Amino acid sequence: MVGIGTIAIGFFVMLGLMLTGLHVATVMFATAILGLLVFFGPSILAPLGNMMWSELNSFILTAIPLYVLMGEILVRSGIAEKMYNALALWMHRLPGGLLHTNIASSTMFAAISGSSVATAATIGTVAFPTFREQGYEERWVAGSIASGATLGILIPPSINFIIYGAISETSIGDLFLAGFVPGLILALLFMATIAIAAILRPEIAGRPAIEPTMAERLKHLIDLLPPLFIFVMIVGSIYRGWATPTEAAAVGVVAALLLAAANRRLNFAILHVALLSTVRITAMMLLILTTAFFLNFSMGLMGIPNTISGFISNLEVGPLTLIACLVLLYLALGCFLDSLAMMIATIPIVFPVVVQIGFDPVWFGVFLVIMCELALLTPPVGMNLYVVQGVRGRGSLVDVIRGVLPFLVSIVILVVLISLFPGIVLWLPRTMAG
Amino acid sequence: MRAFVRVIELGALGAGYALLLLAGLTTFEIIARKLFNFSIQGVDELGGYALAITASLGFGYAALERAHTRVDFLLRHLPERVRAVVHALSWTILCAQALFMTWHARGALSETLLFGSVANSPLQTPLWIPQLLWLAGFCIFFASTALMAGRAWRALASGVPGAVDLAAGNPSLDDELNSVMPAAAGRQR
Numbered sequence: 125m126v127g128i129g130t131i132a133i134g135f136f137v138m139l140g141l142m143l144t145g146l147h148v149a150t151v152m153f154a155t156a157i158l159g160l161l162v163f164f165g166p167s168i169l170a171p172l173g174n175m176m177w178s179e180l181n182s183f184i185l186t187a188i189p190l191y192v193l194m195g196e197i198l199v200r201s202g203i204a205e206k207m208y209n210a211l212a213l214w215m216h217r218l219p220g221g222l223l224h225t226n227i228a229s230s231t232m233f234a235a236i237s238g239s240s241v242a243t244a245a246t247i248g249t250v251a252f253p254t255f256r257e258q259g260y261e262e263r264w265v266a267g268s269i270a271s272g273a274t275l276g277i278l279i280p281p282s283i284n285f286i287i288y289g290a291i292s293e294t295s296i297g298d299l300f301l302a303g304f305v306p307g308l309i310l311a312l313l314f315m316a317t318i319a320i321a322a323i324l325r326p327e328i329a330g331r332p333a334i335e336p337t338m339a340e341r342l343k344h345l346i347d348l349l350p351p352l353f354i355f356v357m358i359v360g361s362i363y364r365g366w367a368t369p370t371e372a373a374a375v376g377v378v379a380a381l382l383l384a385a386a387n388r389r390l391n392f393a394i395l396h397v398a399l400l401s402t403v404r405i406t407a408m409m410l411l412i413l414t415t416a417f418f419l420n421f422s423m424g425l426m427g428i429p430n431t432i433s434g435f436i437s438n439l440e441v442g443p444l445t446l447i448a449c450l451v452l453l454y455l456a457l458g459c460f461l462d463s464l465a466m467m468i469a470t471i472p473i474v475f476p477v478v479v480q481i482g483f484d485p486v487w488f489g490v491f492l493v494i495m496c497e498l499a500l501l502t503p504p505v506g507m508n509l510y511v512v513q514g515v516r517g518r519g520s521l522v523d524v525i526r527g528v529l530p531f532l533v534s535i536v537i538l539v540v541l542i543s544l545f546p547g548i549v550l551w552l553p554r555t556m557a558g
Numbered sequence: 559m560r561a562f563v564r565v566i567e568l569g570a571l572g573a574g575y576a577l578l579l580l581a582g583l584t585t586f587e588i589i590a591r592k593l594f595n596f597s598i599q600g601v602d603e604l605g606g607y608a609l610a611i612t613a614s615l616g617f618g619y620a621a622l623e624r625a626h627t628r629v630d631f632l633l634r635h636l637p638e639r640v641r642a643v644v645h646a647l648s649w650t651i652l653c654a655q656a657l658f659m660t661w662h663a664r665g666a667l668s669e670t671l672l673f674g675s676v677a678n679s680p681l682q683t684p685l686w687i688p689q690l691l692w693l694a695g696f697c698i699f700f701a702s703t704a705l706m707a708g709r710a711w712r713a714l715a716s717g718v719p720g721a722v723d724l725a726a727g728n729p730s731l732d733d734e735l736n737s738v739m740p741a742a743a744g745r746q747r
C-alpha cells in the first residue's frame with residue numbers, strides 16, 4: 125500500500141506545516157482527511173459526524189475538564205503558599221537548602237494537579253520572593269522550579285495520561301499508578317542533583333535562614349494534610365477500585381471547592397475565572413484530540429503502523445537501540461513542538477508500531493510522558509522555561525535554560541532506569557491487577 | 559459584535575457550571591453507592607453529553623481567546639508582512655475546518671432525527687437533545703473562527719504595522735500567565 129518513503133515524507137510535511145504557525149489541529153485534521161480522500165475517496169468521510177459524536181460523548185474524557193477544574197480551583201485556593209512554607213521548614217538543612225523545597229513542593233503540587241505549566245506558575249509565584257532575600261544563585265532557583273514542575277504530568281493525576289489512555293485505549297487507572305514510582309524516583313534524582321551541586325559549589329545555596337524550632341516545624345505539618353488528603357483520595361479510590369479516574373476527579377473538584385471555601389478564597393469572581401479557564405483549556409485539548417482520532421483512523425486504514433513496524437523488524441535492532449532512537453526523535457520534536465501537541469500528533473503513528481514490536485502499552489505511556497517533560501524544558505519552545513522566566517520577571521531566559529541543564533541529565537537517567545528495569549513502571553499497576 | 563462575544567462567554571460559563579453540577583452529582587452517586595448501596599442511574603451518560611457539549615461550545619470560546627495551539631516560534635522571526643499573511647491564512651483555514659466539522663455534526667443529528675435514535679442506556683435519552691446543543695456549539699465555533707479570520711483580513715487591509723499580530727496573533731506570555739495564575743503576571747516589573 126503506502127511505502128515507507130511516502131510515510132516519512134507525509135510525516136515530515138505534517139511537522140513542517142505545524143512549524144509554519146498554522147493551528148496544530150488544522151494540520152493534523154488536513155493530514156487525516158487528505159489521506160482518506162486520496163486513498164479511499166469521498167465516501168469514506170460519510171460517517172465522520174457520527175465518529176465525532178462517539179469520540180466526544182465520552183465519560184472517560186470527562187476526566188480532562190474535571191482534573192483541570194480541580195487544579196484551577198486549587199491554584200487559587202491559597203493551598204500552595206501554606207504547603208511551600210511548611211515544606212521549607214524541613215528542607216533548609218539539606219545541602220542546597222531551600223532549593224529542595226522547590227522540588228518537594230512541586231512533587232506535592234503535582235500530586236493534586238494534572239498540569240506542569242500550572243505547577244510551574246504556582247510554585248514560581250510562591251517561591252521567587254522567598255529566595256530574593258537569601259542570596260541563592262538565581263539560575264538554580266529557576267532551574268529547580270521549571271524542572272520540578274514537570275513532575276505535574278508524571279505524578280498522578282495527569283492530563284497527559286488521560287489523553288494517552290483515550291487515544292491508545294490503555295487503562296487510565298493503570299497509567300496513573302504506573303506514573304507514581306517513576307515520579308518519586310525523578311523527584312529524588314532532582315534532589316540528588318541539587319545536593320551534589322551544592323556540595324561541589326556551596327555558593328549556589330544562600331546563607332541559612334533562622335533556625336526554626338521543632339515545635340514550629342510540627343505545627344506547620346498540618347498544612348500538608350489537605351493536599352495529601354486529596355491525593356490519597358484520588359489515587360486510593362482508583363487503586364482500590366472504588367471509583368473510575370473520572371469519578372475520582374469529580375470528588376476531587378468537590379474537595380477542592382471545600383478547601384478553597386475553608387481558606388476563605390472562594391467567591392463568584394474566582395469561581396467564574398476558574399470555570400472559564402477550564403472550558404478554554406479543555407476545548408484547546410479536545411480540538412487536537414478530536415483530530416488525533418481522525419488521524420488514528422486514517423493511519424489504521426492505510427496500514428501505516430504495519431508498514432513501519434515491518435520496516436523496523438527488518439532492521440533487526442534491539443529494543444534498547446529502538447528506545448534510544450525514540451528518545452532522540454522525541455528530543456528533537458520536543459525542541460520545536462508544544463509538548464501536548466507532540467504527544468497527541470505522534471501517538472497514532474508511534475503507538476501501534478511499538479506495541480506490535482512488543483512494548484507494554486502502559487510502559488510506553490510513562491516513557492512518552494517523560495519525553496513530554498523533556499519537551500517542556502528544551503528551548504526554543506519549552507513552555508516551562510517561559511513560564512518560570514515570566515514569573516521571575518527579570519534577567520534573561522538564558523539563565524533559566526542554563527539552570528535547567530543539570531536537571532535534564534536526571535530525566536535522561538530516569539529513562540535509562542525504566543528501560544533497563546521496566547518493573548519500576550509496571551510493578552504498581554500489576555500489584556493492583558494481581 | 560460585542561453581544562455575540564458576550565453570548566459565547568455565557569455559553570462557556572454555562573458549560574463550566576454544567577461540569578460543576580456533574581462533579582456534584584457524581585460525588586453524590588459515589589457516596590450513595592458506597593455507603594447506602596443505592597445508585598442514581600445515568601450520571602456517566604450525562605457526563606458524556608456534558609463533555610461533548612463543553613467541547614463544541616468551548617471550541618468557539620477558545621478560538622476567541624486564541625487558545626488553540628499554534629507553534630509560532632519560527633513565525634515570530636519572520637518579517638511582519640509575512641507573519642500577518644500567515645495569521646490571516648491560518649484563521650481562514652481553521653474557519654474552513656470548523657465549517658466542515660459543523661457540516662458533519664449536522665449530518666449526525668439529521669441521522670438521529672431520521673431514525674429517532676435513543677441512547678442505549680437506562681435513561682433512554684432521545685439523542686437529538688444533546689446532539690442539538692452539540693451542533694449549536696459547532697455553529698458558534700464556525701461563527702467565532704469567521705469573526706477571527708475577518709478581524710485578521712481587515713487588520714491586514716488596514717496596512718497598520720503590527721495590527722494583525724494584535725488582532726489574530728498568539729496571546730503574549732503575560733496574557734497566558736494571567737490565565738494560568740493571575741498573581742504571576744506582571745510581577746516585579
